[in-house]
Amino acid sequence: MAVDLRVLGQVEAVVDGVRVDLGHARQRCVLAVLVVEAGRVVATDQLVDRVWGEKPARRARQLASNYLSLLRRALLGAGVEGVIERRGGGYVLLVDPECVDVHRFRRLVAEARAEEDRVRALELLERACGLWRGEALAGLDTPWIAGVRRGLERERFAADADRIDLALELGRHAALLSELTDRALAHPLDERVAAQLLLALYRAGRQADALNHYQRLRVRLAEELGADPGPELRRLHQRILAADATLAVPAAGTGRSPVVPRQLPAAPALFTGRVPELAALDRALTGADDEPGKPAQAGTTVISAIGGAGGIGKTWLALTWANRNLDRFPDGQLFVDLQGFSPTGRPTEPADAVRGFLAALGADPDRLPADLDVLAALYRSLVAGKRVLVVLDNAAGAEQTAPLLPGASCTVLITSRTRLASLIDRYGARHLSLDVLTHVEARALLVRRLGEQRVAAEAEATDELVELCGRHPLALAITARHATTHPAIPLAEFAAELRDLGLEVLDDDDPAASLPAVLSWSLRRLTDQQRTAFALLGIAPGPDIDLAATASLTGLPRAQARKVLRVLEDHCLLDRRPHGRYAMHDLVRAYATTLAHDLPEPERQAALARVVDFHLHTAHTADRLLNPQRPPIRLDPPTPGTRPHRLEDLPTALAWLDTHHPHLLAAQHTAADHHRHQAVWHLAWTLTVFHRRRGHLHDELAVWRAAADAADHLRDLTARTHAHRNLGQAHAALGRHEQAVEHLLRALALAEEHHDPTQQAHIHHILAWAWEQREDYRRALAHARHALELLRTLDQAVWEGHALNAVGWYCARLGDHDAAREHCQAALVLHRRHQDPEGEAATLDSLGYIDHHTGRDHEAVRHHRQALTLYRALGDTTGCADTLDRLGHPHAALDQHDQARAAWQEALELYREQGRDADARRVQRQLADLRPQREPVGPPGTAGSAANGRGDHDRW
CATH class of the missing domain: 1.10.10.10 (Winged helix-like DNA-binding domain superfamily/Winged helix DNA-binding domain)
Incomplete structure (x- = not known):
């Protein structure tokens, strides 16, 4: 058909x-x-x-x-x-x-x-x-x-x-005269058409008509464009005037067609994915990025610069796109590897590249000039007006590629590990940044290399290989090569090797087949300072880094640190993320880490000390803004060269802590690995308020475990007391009662041994809360009263307010609502007098609970909402969750089911975010049981039974 x-x-x-x-x-x-x-x-x-x-x-x-x-x-x-x-x-x-x-x-x-x-x-x-x-x-x-x-x-x-x-050329001028006359009328200013008509007329014996047509064209060009005929047409006119014998009809069979270069290498056979990137190159060619639906302006040169780290697949993408679009470039394709990042370390000279292009275009290599500008001009002349694709692979920088750009009408594809900023600014190059493959693309690459059957037989191992390679194309290619050359070895073994040995598995004696070697070529154009910074960034604590932390890590002023980050980003060794963050691909970071271990030990240790102190001192500032009533701890002076970040207010402090929380945890690990015991427990201290407000309960347990180990190496008994006290509270928050009481009693023994009544009061306060988790409110009340008695002898009004609220809370849980209200109202007076919003929020929440259980539901709603407003202002999502949980009950009792449902729904979301699964399940049951009719108030402990730690434990 x-x-x-x-x-x-x-x-x-x-x-x-x-x-x-x-x-x-x-x-x-x-x-x-x-x-x-x-x-x-x-x-x-x-x-x-x-x-x-x-x-x-x-x-x-x-x-x-x-x-x-x-x-x-x-x-x-x-x-x-x-x-x-x-x-x-x-x-x-x-x-x-x-x-x-x-x-x-x-x-x-x-x-x-x-x-x-x-x-x-x-x-x-x-x-x-x-x-x-x-x-x-x-x-x-x-x-x-x-x-x-x-x-x-x-x-x-x-x-x-x-x-x-x-x-x-073949002497068919007579048959062309009619067509050429029509073309000249349709395109009266086109000099190529005019030249063809002049030649046909002359060869047909109509020299006068040819000369007359030239004169008419010359006049029209002058009148309409203010220009003279071009040099080629003028030369033809002179030859017709002189009856040049060479204009005669050529002998049959002589001459050659113009040379059409075909230098493009074949497309990579195993290319997979990159659909969005190929589409972006299509849009660049058609001009759709500038004005959708319209082709690129005639006569313009389209330049696309593909950037990305070594081995990321830039050349594969360029060759694949080029070979798929050969029909768009009928006048030929030019290709050169500029060796910008190669084992030789010697980039191709632009003059040599231009000479290669000129030879491909038919120029005599032996007669080419030496001057680069003259060569470039000749090259532009030969491709002017033609639809030629020029692929400049592996460019070192803009200065190497600029002489290789054609003048007009062509398309240029450039691959480079640098951003080629001046090409973007001066020539309008479209930058296409190439990242790692998606998981689907990476798996497809392994399927192409290993075969569907082998991959399907070990699907889990394949997925693990994809992730261990970080979806990096070269790492995947090396891994696939290992697997294809050892077909009897299960893929799971290769995955195990990658897990255990990491970057070593991706090394090879052949530099082009070694990921570390390929990455090393990116460093050759860096200064010593930039290479050192790259290495240090590999061992910086946390998943990424910002400018402030980089300045401390490197010991550089902010302006120099910013420049270093920009250079590393331009060389595709760093990725810039939103909000001023910089990150490395896992394998690039692994390579940077190997370089860091080659630095002198004192230099590496000093850098890590600076970055740990940056996080510690900035976090300490944030902690003081979160809870100014909390007794401060004295930090050691920061390592010289450390530049802690300035934080102005509570919202800024909370935002910084939210962003840098993983870095602070990593900084504590770094401090522990380098036996900086004081910094370990200080970091735990500075994170405590933040952890409890944000509900990071497991992280709180982890940092205090590390702090307790560090405290055992210190002679500071206060640090040991603090460590066991806070470790006990962290266990209690996670429902680990026996471990909690064990650590709290050890802390209490230390405090009693050293006659520290303040610590004793705080520990009794937390013991009360620990027993509350077991719903043993009588023991909880006994410890709370003991804490209150101690604090009254110490004349510490703020802490006395917390102790009063705790006593009132446990009285309420035991059904003694009159005593509960009396103690909580006294606590509220102290909190407001001493401007303690945290204690005020906790006490208002207690009063709301008491109101609900004494039938005063409107008052309960008012108190809970006041507490909620304070907790939100403090950024205390833990307090918000507990108060929302309790707020739902008086709303339900007042038949305000929509308000109850909204409060419990928000509480449920917060409990889930905080990993408080038991509380989340309880609130889910409350939502499921919510009925349209008014439910009677139950006995004490049935409504809002979640313990919220009366007394605001982040202060103790």
Whole structure:
């Protein structure tokens, strides 16, 4: 069955010589889009843009789908199946390019331009031009159609010009005179058309007509453009005046066609994925990034710069895209590896690259000038006006690539590990940053290398390999090479090697096959200072870093540290993330870490000391803003060169702690690894308030475990007391009662041994809370009263207020509401007098609980909401969760079910965020049991039974 799809005239589908009814213009427009892009997926949104333009119909996507269904049905009726398929979020026309006239046209033109036999070349061009049946895409009118039509007309005009040149060379001037006269009338200022007509007239014995036409053109150029004819046309005029014998008809069979370079290497056979990146390169070529739906402006040079770390797949992407788009570059393709980052360390000189291009374009290598500017000018002249693709691979920098940029009309693809900023600024290069593969793409790469059967047999090991390689293409390729050369070894063994040995497994004696070697080439253009910073960033605590921490890590002033970060980012060794964060790919960081171990020990230790002290001293400032009533601890002076971050207020402090929490945990690990015991327990102290307010209960336990180990190495008995006290409280918060009481009693024994009544009071307060978790409120009340008695003798009004609230809370839990209200009201007076919002919030929450259990639900709602307002202002999400939990009960008792549901729903979300699973399950039951009728107030302990730690334990 012969299928012929036509756009070089009216859009038609002809099957076995019979035209298929394609419906109305919009349907033909949909088919035209797919025909022009035959074999390439057209995204649905792109299809809508091309068919409807800037003002699509309301249901354009659905209409497009309907039109495609109708087209499929029409083609199916003609006996053609499976031509249009939905694929990857779009549609694709699956036909042999030979079935599409525009693709046949382009192939024939490309073959003609590559053909050295002039007769054969002319035949090919005549066949190509014979495919045109009038105006391309006739009868259709959208912005995209208009742009494609203009582009196709330019291709037709150029092909006709080449055809006429060849026909003139072969002495067929007489047959061309009529056509050339019409072309000259249609294009009166085109000097190539004029030159062809002049030559044909002269060879036909009409020298006078040729000279007259030249004079008319010269006058018209002067009047309309204020210009003279170009040098080539002027030379032809002079030769006609002189009746130059060389203008005579050439002998048959002499001469050669222009040289069309084909330097592009083959596309990588195992390329996978990168669909968005390939689409971005398509958009850059068509100009869709600038103005959707319109092709690139005629005569412009399109430059795309593909950037990314070593081994990330820049060259593979460039070659894949280039080979898929060969039809767009009929005048040839130039390619050079500029060796910017290679084992030799010697980048290719621009002059050598230009000489290679000139030789490929047909210039005599022995007669080329030495001067780079002259070479570059000659190169630009030879490709001017042509549609040539220039691929500059592995560029060292903009200064190396600038002389290799053509003047106009060409397309340039550059790959580099640097950002090529000046090319972006001066030449409008479009930067495409290449990252690691997605998991699906990385797995597909392994499937291509290892085979579907082997991957399916060890699916879990394959997924682990993908993640251990960090989805880095070169790491995956090396791993695949190991696996393919050892087919009997299970993939799980390779995964185990990567887990245990890391970067060592990806090394090789062949530098090009070694990830560490490939990464090392990125450092050659860095200064010593930048290389040292790169190494130190590898061992910096935390998943990423910001400018302030970098300044302390490196010991550099902020301005220099900023410049270093920018240089490393430009060399694709760092990724800049939102909010001023910088991160490394895991394998790049592993490589940086190996370099850090090569630094002198004192230099490395000093850098780690600075960055730990940066986090410690900044966190200490944040802690003072979170809880100014808390007794401060005295820190050692920071290591010289440390520049702690300034924090102005409570919101700033909370935001900084939220962002840097993983870095602070990592800083404590770093301090422990380097036996900085004092810093370990100080970091635990500075994080305590934040952890308890944000509900980071497991992290709180971990930091105090580390602090307790560190305290055992210190002679500071106060540190040991603090460590056991806070470790006990962390265990209690997680419901580990026996461990909690064990550590709290050890802390109490230390405090009693050293006659420290303040510590004793605080420990009794926490013991009360620990017994509360077991719902033993009598023991809890006994410890709370003991704490209150001690604090009254110490004249510490703020702490006395917390102790009063604790006593009141446990009285309420035991049903003694009068004593409870009396103690809590006394506590509220002290908290407000001493401007203690945390204690005030906790006490208002206690009063709300007491009100609810004494039938004063309106007062309960008011007290809980006041407490909630204070907790929100403090950023205390733990307090918010508990208060919301309790607030729901008086709302439910007042038949305010929507308010109860809203409070419990928010409490549930906070409990889940904080990992408080038991509380979350309880609130879920409360939501499920919420009934429209009023429920009676239950006995003490049935409503809002979650213990919230009366007395605000982050203060103790």
